[in-house]
Amino acid sequence: MPQVKIIAKNFMDMVASLTARDLDRLYENPFICEAIVRSLPPLAKKYVLQMLYIDGSVPAKMMEEWVLPDGFTKHRVAIDRLVQLRIFSEEKKKEITYRLNSTFQTNLRKHLIYGGALPREPMPPGITARLPSLEELEAYALGQWECFLLQLISSAQAEKPTNFSSSMMKIFQRGLLTQRDKEAPRLTESGFQFLLMDTNAQLWYIVREYISNSQERGVNQADLISFLLELSFHVAGEAYNINTVNDLQRSMIKDFADLGLVKLQQGRKESWFIPTKLATNLSVSLTDSSGRKEGFVVVETNFRMYAYSTSKLHTEILRLFSRVEYQLPNLIVGAITKESLYNAFENGITSEQIISFLQQNAHPRVAEKIPSVPENVCDQIRLWESDLNRVEMTPGYYYDEFPSRDVFEAACDYARDRSGLLWEDSKKMRLVVKAEVHMHMREFLRGQNK
Amino acid sequence: MASAPSKLYSDDVTLVVVLLDTNPFFWSTSSFSFSQFITHVLVFVNAILTMNQLNQVVVIATGYNSCDYIYDSSLASNQSFGNGRMPALCANLLQNLEDFMVKDEQLGKEESEGRITCSLLSGSLSMALCYIQRIFRSGSLHPRPRILCLQGSPDGPEQYVAIMNAIFSAQRSMVPIDSCYIGAQNSAFLQQASYITGGVHHKPQQLDGLFQYLLTIFGTDLHSRNFLQLPKPVGVDFRASCFCHKSTIDMGYICSVCLSIFCKHHKKCSTCGSIFGQAQSDDASATNRKRKTPDL
Numbered sequence: 177m178p179q180v181k182i183i184a185k186n187f188m189d190m191v192a193s194l195t196a197r198d199l200d201r202l203y204e205n206p207f208i209c210e211a212i213v214r215s216l217p218p219l220a221k222k223y224v225l226q227m228l229y230i231d232g233s234v235p236a237k238m239m240e241e242w243v244l245p246d247g248f249t250k251h252r253v254a255i256d257r258l259v260q261l262r263i264f265s266e267e268k269k270k271e272i273t274y275r276l277n278s279t280f281q282t283n284l285r286k287h288l289i290y291g292g293a294l295p296r297e298p299m300p301p302g303i304t305a306r307l308p309s310l311e312e313l314e315a316y317a318l319g320q321w322e323c324f325l326l327q328l329i330s331s332a333q334a335e336k337p338t339n340f341s342s343s344m345m346k347i348f349q350r351g352l353l354t355q356r357d358k359e360a361p362r363l364t365e366s367g368f369q370f371l372l373m374d375t376n377a378q379l380w381y382i383v384r385e386y387i388s389n390s391q392e393r394g395v396n397q398a399d400l401i402s403f404l405l406e407l408s409f410h411v412a413g414e415a416y417n418i419n420t421v422n423d424l425q426r427s428m429i430k431d432f433a434d435l436g437l438v439k440l441q442q443g444r445k446e447s448w449f450i451p452t453k454l455a456t457n458l459s460v461s462l463t464d465s466s467g468r469k470e471g472f473v474v475v476e477t478n479f480r481m482y483a484y485s486t487s488k489l490h491t492e493i494l495r496l497f498s499r500v501e502y503q504l505p506n507l508i509v510g511a512i513t514k515e516s517l518y519n520a521f522e523n524g525i526t527s528e529q530i531i532s533f534l535q536q537n538a539h540p541r542v543a544e545k546i547p548s549v550p551e552n553v554c555d556q557i558r559l560w561e562s563d564l565n566r567v568e569m570t571p572g573y574y575y576d577e578f579p580s581r582d583v584f585e586a587a588c589d590y591a592r593d594r595s596g597l598l599w600e601d602s603k604k605m606r607l608v609v610k611a612e613v614h615m616h617m618r619e620f621l622r623g624q625n626k
Numbered sequence: 627m628a629s630a631p632s633k634l635y636s637d638d639v640t641l642v643v644v645l646l647d648t649n650p651f652f653w654s655t656s657s658f659s660f661s662q663f664i665t666h667v668l669v670f671v672n673a674i675l676t677m678n679q680l681n682q683v684v685v686i687a688t689g690y691n692s693c694d695y696i697y698d699s700s701l702a703s704n705q706s707f708g709n710g711r712m713p714a715l716c717a718n719l720l721q722n723l724e725d726f727m728v729k730d731e732q733l734g735k736e737e738s739e740g741r742i743t744c745s746l747l748s749g750s751l752s753m754a755l756c757y758i759q760r761i762f763r764s765g766s767l768h769p770r771p772r773i774l775c776l777q778g779s780p781d782g783p784e785q786y787v788a789i790m791n792a793i794f795s796a797q798r799s800m801v802p803i804d805s806c807y808i809g810a811q812n813s814a815f816l817q818q819a820s821y822i823t824g825g826v827h828h829k830p831q832q833l834d835g836l837f838q839y840l841l842t843i844f845g846t847d848l849h850s851r852n853f854l855q856l857p858k859p860v861g862v863d864f865r866a867s868c869f870c871h872k873s874t875i876d877m878g879y880i881c882s883v884c885l886s887i888f889c890k891h892h893k894k895c896s897t898c899g900s901i902f903g904q905a906q907s908d909d910a911s912a913t914n915r916k917r918k919t920p921d922l
Contacts, residue, residue, distance in 0.1 A: 214678055218638035218850045221677050225841050247853020288672045 190384055191401060192260045198398040199262045206283040211405040212261065213284065219247070220254035224263060224276070228284060233267055233275035307450065310413050313439060317452035320436030321375060324382075326489045328352070329371070347389045348382060368525045371493050376457060382435065383458075395424065403428060407437070407451060408458040415441070415448040471537040475512070477550040483508040484539060496520055497530050512553065517560050527561040571611035572598050575621075578605045583624050590620050638847040641682040641761060641769040642674055643754040645776065648727060649690045649745040652779035652809060658833040663808070664723075666836040667776065668716050673841055675699055682769055684757055687723060688750040688777075689730035695753070696722035744782030747775070747815065751792040751803075758801055770848050772802045772825065775816055778809040783874050786815075786867035793819045802826075804844050808833060814863035814874070821862045828857045869897060 191212065194202070202208050213221055226242075227234065236255075243251045255274070258264040264274040308316065328348055352367035370381060383404065390400050403425050410416060418426060418440075429449055432438045437455040441448055472490065474482045481498055483490060486506050494500060497520035498510040520530065531554050538548035547554070578584040584605045591597040596613030600606070609617055646667065653660040671683050685697040697719040751773070758771040773796065796803055802825035805816035812829055820827035830839040846854055865874050868889035879888045884898040894901050 210676060213676060218847055219853060221638070222846060222850055222854070225673055225677070225845060226838075228841075229838060242855055243853050244855060250853050284676075288669050288676065 190387065192257075194398060194401075196262060198396070200277075200279065202398050202402055203277060203280045203283065205402050205406065206287050207406050207409050208402055209280055209283040210287055211408065212263070216261075217250070217254050217257060219243075219250050220257050223254060223258065224284070227264075227274075227276045228281060228288070230276070233273035236272040236274060239274065307413065307415055307441075308439065310453075313413055313450065313452050316439055317436035317454045318375070320434065321379070321454065322487060322489050324435055325371075325378070326492065329367070329489075329492055344389070348385055350385075364524055368496065368523070368529055375454070379435070379437075379454060379458070386431070399424065400428065404458060407432070407455050410451040410456065412451050412453050412456045415450050418447050418449055471539050471543055473534055473537045474539045474542050475534055475549050475553055477552055479512045479553055479556075481510045481512060483510070493533075496523070497525060512557070514560055517557060518564070521561055521564055527557045530557060570598065572608045573611060573614040573617070574606070574608050575617070576604070576606040579625075581605065583621070586624060587617065587621060591617060638849050639678055639680045639769040640674070640847045641684070641758070641771040643684045643686065643757060643771065643773045644671065645693075645747070645750045645754060645773065646685060646687050646696075646723075647745050647776055647778045647808075648687045648723070648730070649779040650727075650731070651690065652745070656778060656809070658808065658836075662833075663776075663836065664720075666840065668719065669837055670840040670845065671697075671699075671719075673845060677845075677847075680769060684754070685719060686750045686753050687726045687730075688745045688747055689726065689733075690745050690779075691730050691733035692726075693746050693750040693753060694722075694726050694729075695757075696726055744785070745777070745779045746785070747777065747782070748785040748788035748792060751775075751789065751796075751819075755792060755795055755799070755801065758799065762799070772804060772848060774844050775803060775805040775819070777805060777807055777813060777816055780809060780811060781813050781815045781874075783867040784872040786872065787869065789815050789819070793822050796823045802848065806830065806840065806844060808836070812863070814865055817859065817862045818864060821859055826856050827859060 191199070191202070203212075213224055216224065223239070239255070240248075240251065255264065259266055259274075263277050263280055265277060267273045267275065327345065329352075352364060352370055370378060387397055387400050387404075390397055403421075418429070421429065429438055429440070432455070433440050433449070435454070436452060437458075438449045438451050441450065472483050472485045473494075474484075476482075481494070483494055484507055485491075491500065491503065491508055494508060494510055497516055498512045499516045500508060500510040502509050517527075517530075521527075531549060534549045535547075542548050575587065578587065584602070584607070588597060588600055588602075588607060591607065591609045591613055594613050594616065596610040596617075597607065598610060599608040644667070648660075653663075671685065674681055674683050681699075683697070683699045684695065687694055687696045754773045758773075761768050761771060793803065796819075801823065803816075803819040803823045804825040805813070805820045805827045807813050807816055807827070807829045817827050819825070826843055828839065828843050830836060843856060846856065865876060866878075866887050867873060868875050868878055869886045870888050870890065870892070873889060875887070875889050879891055880886070881888075881895040881898060881900060881902075883900045884895060886895055886897040888896075892902065
């Protein structure tokens with residue numbers, strides 16, 4: 177399995193890593209309390225609500241009685257999460273007890289009794305000019321996002337550059353691209369993995385980078401997170417007056433517009449922002465709820481590939497592992513060749529990633545078939561990859577000239593115990609051990625010599 | 627990263643259909659007032675909606691002459707949001723509830739003098755199941771549905787057949803019926819409903835804490851139920867009602883053809899028309915179609 181560090185499952189891991197002071201401040205905002213409740217594991221949500229009207233603290237023993245024996249691990253996960261987010265505070269006197277964070281408790285109670293209001297009132301339709309329909313808005317959001325991605329992977333390709341400064345862009349690219357001197361930047365393994373993720377997951381990754389970078393620009397992370405979450409509680413497609421946000425948030429909104437989270441519009445006097453689906457989906461903890469995009473790739477048994485797409489981004493992705501032969505207005509025709517794949521492997525892309533990309537983006541017509549990508553193509557891709565891996569390299573150390581057979585044998589056993597023995601020749605008393613065992617081995621042999 | 631196309635959202639997305647008992651005959655005698663009850667229920671509905679953005683709640687009022695949908699969170703979400711003090715959910719629901727109560731009372735007047743004291747549970751159960759069926763068929767993704775009956779008035783034995791049919795269709799479509807009984811005696815129908823469909827039945831001891839009961843027991847989503855301790859049925863009242871006089875019986879007669887239940891011996895089954903032989907007659911066993919089983 178390739179490294180998975182790039183997949184930010186959701187935002188809450190990040191929230192959990194905030195400092196205690198920031199977290200406490202975050203809970204002063206009722207929307208954040210709500211968003212955080214929603215992001216918890218099901219059992220944890222249940223506990224929060226169950227504790228909502230208990231003012232005292234509850235012993236851990238008692239909580240354990242709530243669960244069936246089967247659910248004990250889930251119970252632990254839930255409790256750990258709650259403690260980590262400082263929603264539960266742990267008290268150790270005679271026994272461990274838990275108590276709900278009081279700010280959090282009050283805010284959530286208020287929310288339950290008075291219902292969820294909206295963070296700010298949408299503008300009355302009289303003032304705003306024609307608002308885009310939801311479909312238009314979604315098309316806009318996806319277009320904007322794609323444009324951003326394209327700029328991300330190859331800056332030269334973008335038609336209209338976004339407002340992100342090049343240093344900002346560099347930060348986004350960090351980890352996704354590598355640049356050897358004087359060469360054009362190339363996608364790394366995680367970069368390719370990034371491109372394979374669905375839009376929502378990609379968005380999280382970028383947002384996470386954006387936030388973790390914010391401190392360098394002197395913006396408090398908690399402020400950013402709180403505004404992002406607040407944004408996700410707005411109604412998609414409604415217009416909100418830009419004067420209702422402060423200066424810091426206004427600059428964020430400009431950045432978000434580049435990502436397609438909001439659309440900015442200007443009327444005669446006022447200007448306003450319209451949150452898109454991308455923004456309102458942010459607080460949903462399930463990353464796959466955005467709905468899978470329709471696939472577009474058809475792979476034939478003769479290794480030819482037809483991609484029904486007008487998107488430049490798709491062309492760029494396909495170019496990573498195939499030879500694009502010609503491009504028609506709505507169709508990209510390419511071939512998967514040994515050379516093109518070797519190129520991809522050299523960049524750290526694995527065969528499994530390529531195959532799963534082809535499968536996930538299979539055109540609806542072929543997606544119904546099983547397998548959606550012809551077997552011979554899949555097998556060949558794997559074979560070509562394993563061709564490259566015929567030789568396995570393990571750094572090692574070579575030992576010879578042992579003083580006696582006993583010492584040699586003891587050394588062999590010693591290495592074997594540490595599963596570091598690579599090769600031995602008992603006749604000539606020679607052996608090779610893994611590099612990481614070398615230090616121990618030297619110590620061991622020194623001890624033997626005495 | 628592989629994702630199998632599933633018809634369900636992730637684990638805990640739920641659709642709860644709440645059946646509210648609005649029977650004025652019951653509430654006028656109860657020590658727990660209707661307005662208190664509604665307050666608890668409203669907060670509970672809010673809590674369910676808070677737990678997940680995709681959760682959905684439908685409220686159906688069960689009157690003594692009719693029943694009707696009074697709230698659907700999937701419709702209300704985009705509407706205007708209240709007038710200052712009251713949130714949209716409450717305002718919307720209470721307005722509809724009031725309209726419903728007035729209409730229900732008028733229907734009662736048109737009919738003969740109110741001899742009915744039980745509410746139309748069979749009707750609201752059927753409406754809930756219809757709604758759930760529509761959800762099942764509507765789109766690719768749907769939440770996991772369950773029904774919650776908040777019932778106070780006593781069982782109406784004349785609804786026995788209709789309620790049992792509803793229960794079995796719920797069982798077939800794997801929809802658990804949870805029931806919370808707030809009246810004085812326990813309800814046999816609801817015990818059976820929850821038992822058969824795998825839901826939870828509970829009769830709160832202290833109605834002042836209704837909200838905590840609702841949240842702790844009935845707020846548990848179907849996924850978490852695998853891990854949590856929930857009240858188990860102590861003893862389920864399995865008694866049936868006879869088809870002829872609609873009274874609850876311990877022992878009776880069953881039609882061997884259609885399984886209709888009678889409290890007395892009849893010559894002919896009133897449901898399917900089969901002719902029964904004499905009790906204890908020897909020639910009855912000769913012909914298979916005529917037989918009577920004194921058993922239940």
